[in-house]
Amino acid sequence: MGKKELTTLFSSDPDRYYRVPLFDQIGFSRQRCSKCGKFFWSISNKESCPDHEYYSFIGSPPTNRRLDYVSTWKEISDYFRTNNHSIIGRYPVVCRWRDDLYFTIASIIDFQRIIGGKVVFEIPANPLVVPQMCMRFNDVENVGLSGRHYTSFCMIGQISSANSPGGYWKDKCIELDYGMLTTVLGIKPEEITFVEDVWMGAGAFGNSLEYFVRGLELGNAVFTEFEGNENNFRIMKNKIIDMGAGLERLSWITMGTPTSYDCSFGPVVNKLIELTGLRENPGIVSKYYEIMSGNIGEDSLGSDLSPGASNANAIRPVIAKRLGMEEGVLAGIISPYEAIYTIADHTRTLLFAIADGSLPSNVGGGYNLRIILRRALSILERAGWKNIRLEDITDSHMDYLRQMYPELEEHRDDVKIILGIESQRYLGARERTTALAASIKKVKKKLAIDDLIKMYESDGVTPEYLLEAGAIENIPASFYSRLATLHSERTPARDQKPLIGSEGLTATRLLYYEDESMHEFEAMVIKVIDSKYVVLDQTAFYPRGGGQEPDKGRLDSFEVVEVFKRGDVVLHRVRNAATDLVEGKVIRGKIDAQRRSSITKHHTATHILNRAARTNLGPWVWQNSAFKEQDYGRLDITHHSALSREQIKRIENSANSIITGNLPVLINIHDRGEAEQKYTFRIYQGGVAPTSNVRIVNIEGWDIEACGGTHVKRTGELGLIKITKSERIQDGVVRLEFVAAESALNYVQELENSLNIIMQSLSSNKEKVVESFLKSMEDTDLSKKKVRTILKRVTPLLAKSVSSEAKTLPGSVLKVYSIDDHQLDDEFHISVGQKSVELDKSLVYVAVITKDEGIRVMVFVGEEATRIIKAGTIAKEVSVHLGGSGGGGERFGQGGGSIEYRGKIRDALSSIEELIFRNIEK
Ligand SMILES: [Zn+2]
Numbered sequence: 076m077g078k079k080e081l082t083t084l085f086s087s088d089p090d091r092y093y094r095v096p097l098f099d100q101i102g103f104s105r106q107r108c109s110k111c112g113k114f115f116w117s118i119s120n121k122e123s124c125p126d127h128e129y130y131s132f133i134g135s136p137p138t139n140r141r142l143d144y145v146s147t148w149k150e151i152s153d154y155f156r157t158n159n160h161s162i163i164g165r166y167p168v169v170c171r172w173r174d175d176l177y178f179t180i181a182s183i184i185d186f187q188r189i190i191g192g193k194v195v196f197e198i199p200a201n202p203l204v205v206p207q208m209c210m211r212f213n214d215v216e217n218v219g220l221s222g223r224h225y226t227s228f229c230m231i232g233q234i235s236s237a238n239s240p241g242g243y244w245k246d247k248c249i250e251l252d253y254g255m256l257t258t259v260l261g262i263k264p265e266e267i268t269f270v271e272d273v274w275m276g277a278g279a280f281g282n283s284l285e286y287f288v289r290g291l292e293l294g295n296a297v298f299t300e301f302e303g304n305e306n307n308f309r310i311m312k313n314k315i316i317d318m319g320a321g322l323e324r325l326s327w328i329t330m331g332t333p334t335s336y337d338c339s340f341g342p343v344v345n346k347l348i349e350l351t352g353l354r355e356n357p358g359i360v361s362k363y364y365e366i367m368s369g370n371i372g373e374d375s376l377g378s379d380l381s382p383g384a385s386n387a388n389a390i391r392p393v394i395a396k397r398l399g400m401e402e403g404v405l406a407g408i409i410s411p412y413e414a415i416y417t418i419a420d421h422t423r424t425l426l427f428a429i430a431d432g433s434l435p436s437n438v439g440g441g442y443n444l445r446i447i448l449r450r451a452l453s454i455l456e457r458a459g460w461k462n463i464r465l466e467d468i469t470d471s472h473m474d475y476l477r478q479m480y481p482e483l484e485e486h487r488d489d490v491k492i493i494l495g496i497e498s499q500r501y502l503g504a505r506e507r508t509t510a511l512a513a514s515i516k517k518v519k520k521k522l523a524i525d526d527l528i529k530m531y532e533s534d535g536v537t538p539e540y541l542l543e544a545g546a547i548e549n550i551p552a553s554f555y556s557r558l559a560t561l562h563s564e565r566t567p568a569r570d571q572k573p574l575i576g577s578e579g580l581t582a583t584r585l586l587y588y589e590d591e592s593m594h595e596f597e598a599m600v601i602k603v604i605d606s607k608y609v610v611l612d613q614t615a616f617y618p619r620g621g622g623q624e625p626d627k628g629r630l631d632s633f634e635v636v637e638v639f640k641r642g643d644v645v646l647h648r649v650r651n652a653a654t655d656l657v658e659g660k661v662i663r664g665k666i667d668a669q670r671r672s673s674i675t676k677h678h679t680a681t682h683i684l685n686r687a688a689r690t691n692l693g694p695w696v697w698q699n700s701a702f703k704e705q706d707y708g709r710l711d712i713t714h715h716s717a718l719s720r721e722q723i724k725r726i727e728n729s730a731n732s733i734i735t736g737n738l739p740v741l742i743n744i745h746d747r748g749e750a751e752q753k754y755t756f757r758i759y760q761g762g763v764a765p766t767s768n769v770r771i772v773n774i775e776g777w778d779i780e781a782c783g784g785t786h787v788k789r790t791g792e793l794g795l796i797k798i799t800k801s802e803r804i805q806d807g808v809v810r811l812e813f814v815a816a817e818s819a820l821n822y823v824q825e826l827e828n829s830l831n832i833i834m835q836s837l838s839s840n841k842e843k844v845v846e847s848f849l850k851s852m853e854d855t856d857l858s859k860k861k862v863r864t865i866l867k868r869v870t871p872l873l874a875k876s877v878s879s880e881a882k883t884l885p886g887s888v889l890k891v892y893s894i895d896d897h898q899l900d901d902e903f904h905i906s907v908g909q910k911s912v913e914l915d916k917s918l919v920y921v922a923v924i925t926k927d928e929g930i931r932v933m934v935f936v937g938e939e940a941t942r943i944i945k946a947g948t949i950a951k952e953v954s955v956h957l958g959g960s961g962g963g964g965e966r967f968g969q970g971g972g973s974i975e976y977r978g979k980i981r982d983a984l985s986s987i988e989e990l991i992f993r994n995i996e997k
């Protein structure tokens with residue numbers, strides 16, 4: 076059964092699924108669309124459903140109230156508050172609580188958690204209303220062009236858990252929404268149509284009533300009643316009302332502006348018009364958007380437009396015809412407006428995403444952010460609007476949205492920093508691609524959409540730029556949505572395969588959680604799989620997980636080499652066949668306490684460092700991944716650039732001040748919903764906890780995370796944290812390697828050992844070692860210079876003796892000089908070899924230089940001698956004898972071999988004569 080069949084099923088029993096008392100009270104009657112057969116409820120008699128209706132509110136809104144974006148929210152939130160709803164703050168647009176999504180795509184997502192593949196609702200108040208900013212990148216090419224598409228929009232979520240205290244079901248819901256439309260927005264009842272529909276979400280679905288005014292869908296009230304899928308479902312214990320209404324549309328219906336952007340971005344559009352000095356063509360622009368806004372998308376219509384036109388570019392020629400204008404002239408007037416709307420949209424999206432801790436990059440969700448950022452920059456560049464900076468536009472958004480989203484203020488500067496860095500990067504990429512565009516133009520290469528995607532992915536070349544450079548004629552309509560789909564789906568870490576034999580066993584009791592200091596324990600053998608995987612009724616062995624390496628130790632006399640979990644069962648792999656470990660036997664387990672202690676310290680250090688990095692670098696720092704071993708730890712953080720020495724020091728200083736502070740590390744189990752509300756989604760540094768309870772590790776006053784690993788009791792136990800290495804491992808991710816406690820001491824001691832060796836060889840002391848080193852480097856440079864001068868002077872003499880020492884080949888004018896040298900280097904042989912063959916034109920000069928790291932072969936051949944043999948040929952032959960390869964030209968050749976072939980040098984050199992003879996015979 077699909078959505079259509081489900082709609083038919085629900086509509087076959089309208090009294091059960093759709094009729095509400097309000098419909099009868101006000102006089103809404105049920106009607107059927109003559110065009111598509113859908114059922115709808117309306118006061119007046121209508122031929123068809125709103126899907127086939129024109130946006131007749133543009134220019135003449137059906138209400139005498141005029142509410143801009145923020146005022147619309149203010150009025151609506153007041154209304155619901157008066158009607159006993161909690162108004163809660165928005166959730167982050169970066170969806171940290173779901174590992175299948177990068178961004179929050181609908182208001183209901185706030186309250187959905189996935190546990191064991193099933194959706195569970197986590198609703199902090201009942202009933203509630205939330206102004207949820209949502210992000211969607213699948214329609215990017217229509218954004219700014221269609222008049223009503225956005226990459227981010229506010230979905231007002233009205234949520235009621237019907238069977239919980241305070242909750243209500245569909246009668247009350249529709250009554251409230253009807254009240255919102257009529258009393259808050261001032262819309263007359265006969266303007267409103269409710270359409271019967273079905274909404275299917277992840278793991279749950281229900282019938283729904285969508286409400287429309289003058290062809291514009293304003294909201295959709297979903298009565299989520301069933302869990303499962305359409306073929307296999309049951310009624311939920313806790314039914315959920317999920318009403319979602321786009322704030323942009325609610326404001327638009329009262330304002331009736333040509334586009335939804337004009338009222339939703341507050342003063343931002345006007346500011347942009349002012350900055351660009353755009354001359355209004357009010358008549359044409361309004362007319363154009365009236366037609367455009369009402370006609371794009373799945374509900375498009377119009378006698379000369381094909382229904383369902385999916386992109387704005389396809390509609391433009393039709394509008395030109397209707398307005399009696401030439402397409403080019405119309406485009407000239409409209410394009411700057413499209414540019415302004417696009418920039419207004421993209422900057423608002425970037426503002427929310429960056430403020431919520433996301434970074435533009437080439438991976439994950441950051442991908443879409445970089446796309447729109449570069450698109451915005453590219454548009455500014457193309458239009459020649461040099462006086463507009465994206466940072467100023469995000470500032471204006473923030474000023475306008477202050478009442479609604481005061482939390483943005485805290486990140487005003489962070490957003491600017493990131494936009495600044497990314498703008499610089501864009502310029503860099505732009506320079507690199509100028510040449511590329513030119514070459515495409517030159518060879519008149521036709522680029523397919525796949526080529527464009529490849530160029531964007533590998534070099535960051537935007538199609539806007541190629542268009543401007545004349546390398547392409549137009550931007551394929553689906554370019555941005557193709558890119559977005561490539562990068563919008565997140566693949567959650569796949570569950571590991573069950574180990575055959577471990578299914579159906581009862582959960583292992585985890586002693587390491589009950590007492591982290593327990594190193595010895597007794598347990599009963601439950602099962603031994605493949606005579607090497609031991610399952611116990613309880614264990615103190617920590618299994619591999621959360622980036623923490625497993626414990627090692629013994630089960631009786633058997634050495635445990637690996638510990639891991641499958642489901643709730645812990646498996647201990649032992650080195651030798653566990654023949655004595657039979658089911659039911661009570662054994663003694665003993666874990667390597669020192670190893671555990673060291674791993675535990677590195678683990679706790681990860682928490683401290685993660686927070687230290689965020690404090691010192693910025694709010695976009697999140698743990699990307701982590702690894703905790705006995706000897707060291709590794710923490711990958713999300714950050715835009717490689718770290719400077721100064722930044723690393725600052726992070727180390729903060730981390731170590733937390734150690735000096737000896738803060739308690741508190742571990743408690745919390746209800747997941749409570750923990751999220753109390754500590755925010757920052758707790759999900761190591762990923763989402765797919766459980767109804769979360770284990771919260773709280774380094775008091777510093778860092779709070781949900782974590783299942785082992786931790787010290789107080790930070791003082793760590794003694795010292797030292798970052799040993801930092802590198803940018805991929806776009807947007809920086810790796811920190813570090814040591815803590817004993818490992819940190821070892822590290823410092825080793826450094827000191829190295830320093831001692833250096834001091835001794837310089838005959839210096841600690842205080843003066845740097846000075847001595849620099850002095851010694853100077854001396855070395857001076858010596859090198861001296862050697863070069865000497866070499867220059869003696870080369871002619873040496874060349875003469877080479878010529879006289881060379882062996883004349885019988886029956887030939889050729890002379891060969893070869894040397895197996897352990898002392899002198901390339902520089903010497905280049906100088907002497909070159910001079911020798913210059914002096915003696917029938918000479919072949921071959922030097923084999925042996926060094927610790929390998930064997931070098933250098934060959935010079937005099938001008939006369941090249942008639943018989945080339946330098947490259949000899950270099951190749953000799954190198955092959957030495958287990959390597961070589962080559963080159965007529966006069967000079969080089970190659971090399973491996974040091975293990977040192978004993979073959981004599982053979983290799985004697986092969987030269989044979990090679991020459993073979994060439995003479997030819
Ligand atoms: Zn219809």
Ligand SMILES: [Zn+2]
Nearest residue numbers: 772782783784
């Ligand atoms: Zn932890």
